[in-house]
Amino acid sequence: xxxxxxxxxxxxxxxxxxVAFLSVVFSLPVALALAWVLSRKxxxxxxxxxxxxxxxxxxxxxxxxxxxxxxxGRNAPVGRMLADIGIVFAFRWTGAVIAAAVMGFPLLVLSxxxxxxxxxxxxxxxxxxxxxxxxxxxxxxxLPLSLxxxxxxxxxxxxxAFGEFGATISFxxxxxxxxxxxxxxxxxxxxxxxGMPGVQRLSLVALFVALAAAASATLxxxxxxxxxxxNE
Amino acid sequence: xxxxxxxxDLDVAFRADARTLALFGDSGAGKTSxxxxxxxxxxxxxxxxxxxxxxxxxxxxxxxxxxNERRVGYVFQDGRLFPHLDVRANLLYGARARREHAxxxxxxxxxxxxxxxxxxxxPSNLSGGERQRVAIGRALxxxxxxxxxxxxxxxxxxxxxRQVLEHLxxxxxxxxxxxxxxxxxxDEVAALADxxxxxxxxxxxxxxxxxxxxxxxxxxxxxxxx
Numbered sequence: 292x293x294x295x296x297x298x299x300x301x302x303x304x305x306x307x308x309x310v311a312f313l314s315v316v317f318s319l320p321v322a323l324a325l326a327w328v329l330s331r332k333x334x335x336x337x338x339x340x341x342x343x344x345x346x347x348x349x350x351x352x353x354x355x356x357x358x359x360x361x362x363x364g365r366n367a368p369v370g371r372m373l374a375d376i377g378i379v380f381a382f383r384w385t386g387a388v389i390a391a392a393v394m395g396f397p398l399l400v401l402s403x404x405x406x407x408x409x410x411x412x413x414x415x416x417x418x419x420x421x422x423x424x425x426x427x428x429x430x431x432x433x434l435p436l437s438l439x440x441x442x443x444x445x446x447x448x449x450x451x452a453f454g455e456f457g458a459t460i461s462f463x464x465x466x467x468x469x470x471x472x473x474x475x476x477x478x479x480x481x482x483x484x485x486g487m488p489g490v491q492r493l494s495l496v497a498l499f500v501a502l503a504a505a506a507s508a509t510l511x512x513x514x515x516x517x518x519x520x521x522n523e
Numbered sequence: 524x525x526x527x528x529x530x531x532d533l534d535v536a537f538r539a540d541a542r543t544l545a546l547f548g549d550s551g552a553g554k555t556s557x558x559x560x561x562x563x564x565x566x567x568x569x570x571x572x573x574x575x576x577x578x579x580x581x582x583x584x585x586x587x588x589x590x591n592e593r594r595v596g597y598v599f600q601d602g603r604l605f606p607h608l609d610v611r612a613n614l615l616y617g618a619r620a621r622r623e624h625a626x627x628x629x630x631x632x633x634x635x636x637x638x639x640x641x642x643x644x645x646p647s648n649l650s651g652g653e654r655q656r657v658a659i660g661r662a663l664x665x666x667x668x669x670x671x672x673x674x675x676x677x678x679x680x681x682x683x684x685r686q687v688l689e690h691l692x693x694x695x696x697x698x699x700x701x702x703x704x705x706x707x708x709x710d711e712v713a714a715l716a717d718x719x720x721x722x723x724x725x726x727x728x729x730x731x732x733x734x735x736x737x738x739x740x741x742x743x744x745x746x747x748x749x
Contacts, residue, residue: 417603419590420562421617421665431616435607 303476311452314391326403356461386463391452399448406440443512450504524570533725543702545712548722554705558671563590596662600674602654604646611642617665632660652683670702709740
């Protein structure tokens with residue numbers, strides 16, 4: 292295996308795994324909060340929030356990448372402010388994390404929201420009569436009983452982030468060792484004479500990761516890997 | 524208190540002087556709604572709810588104590604045990620939520636309700652009667668000022684019903700917690716209640732002492748209440 296993939300291949304794979312993992316880790320708190328609000332609360336503007344949530348799934352990814360550039364690029368309003376305090380995302384691997392997080396966010400929120408919807412609210416009411424405040428009910432009842440859906444959502448978001456291309460290449464470009472993720476490496480090899488063997492190698496790796504993620508998500512959602520029991 | 528539902532106008536007023544008060548009436552009379560209002564799970568349109576000197580709800584004075592601060596132990600008709608926690612964790616949930624050492628000793632409740640063999644089981648591995656006993660124990664260990672029992676024996680087969688009833692009698696003997704029992708079974712009232720409020724179509728239809736209730740509703744010789 293070590294000779295089958297070149298050092299550049301390993302670099303791209305490692306970067307993709309790191310980017311995908313971190314994109315889920317940093318998205319998760321926001322996704323949990325938004326999913327809870329959408330599951331439990333009725334408020335003015337809810338439809339607009341749900342529509343905005345779907346945008347990364349519907350917009351061409353390259354448009355999402357352009358939007359990130361317009362907001363967080365070095366010469367963009369927010370990007371300039373962040374650069375003043377030493378935080379730069381454009382053309383950095385951290386920007387790839389942002390792009391991947393944005394693209395995976397809708398899947399994460401939707402999965403978690405479905406999981407929250409599935410928690411019997413009568414159990415939360417019972418916990419409330421036993422003296423549990425809102426945070427305690429969330430931590431001891433809602434979260435444990437939705438862990439399976441949450442885990443499946445994380446796996447799906449990870450897989451989406453791993454395969455992210457359009458937004459990433461628009462926002463952070465293709466810089467070997469910095470932003471050259473696996474999908475970008477495959478695209479680059481497609482445009483290089485004699486690059487087909489590399490395309491095939493990396494495509495197999497991508498296929499393996501995608502299959503592993505899909506199988507994990509299916510197993511978790513199907514309850515084979517017991518993380519949280521279903522409601523009574 | 525008053526509250527309008529789609530199919531019922533609830534308008535009740537009563538005071539509990541007895542240690543165990545039963546709300547007796549047919550399904551749909553509003554019994555569970557009264558318990559929900561006392562627990563804070565239902566906000567009446569108008570009215571006043573007080574437990575001893577504590578006002579839990581007063582529509583005129585705009586008092587509405589949050590559910591988790593009302594200190595009522597609610598035993599739901601469907602049990603509502605937490606499926607991801609074992610029996611021990613279910614029992615201690617309320618005591619931990621309130622961060623206090625249970626005055627009503629854990630061991631005493633476990634002994635009274637014969638829960639010791641069940642402590643490591645999860646609710647999915649309990650029978651109906653066992654689930655109800657755990658639900659009662661959980662409510663008691665949360666140190667309630669009042670215990671609300673919503674049809675505690677409904678859905679249980681004969682033997683389980685007999686056992687849970689016996690446990691409730693024992694609890695009444697051993698513990699001094701005001702209990703509000705909701706039921707449409709006269710024998711439960713006879714076994715547990717000191718006084719009975721009759722409900723019909725959302726209204727209080729009468730009030731009887733236990734013996735008078737037995738004379739009116741039970742044809743057989745009454746069981747001696749404990």
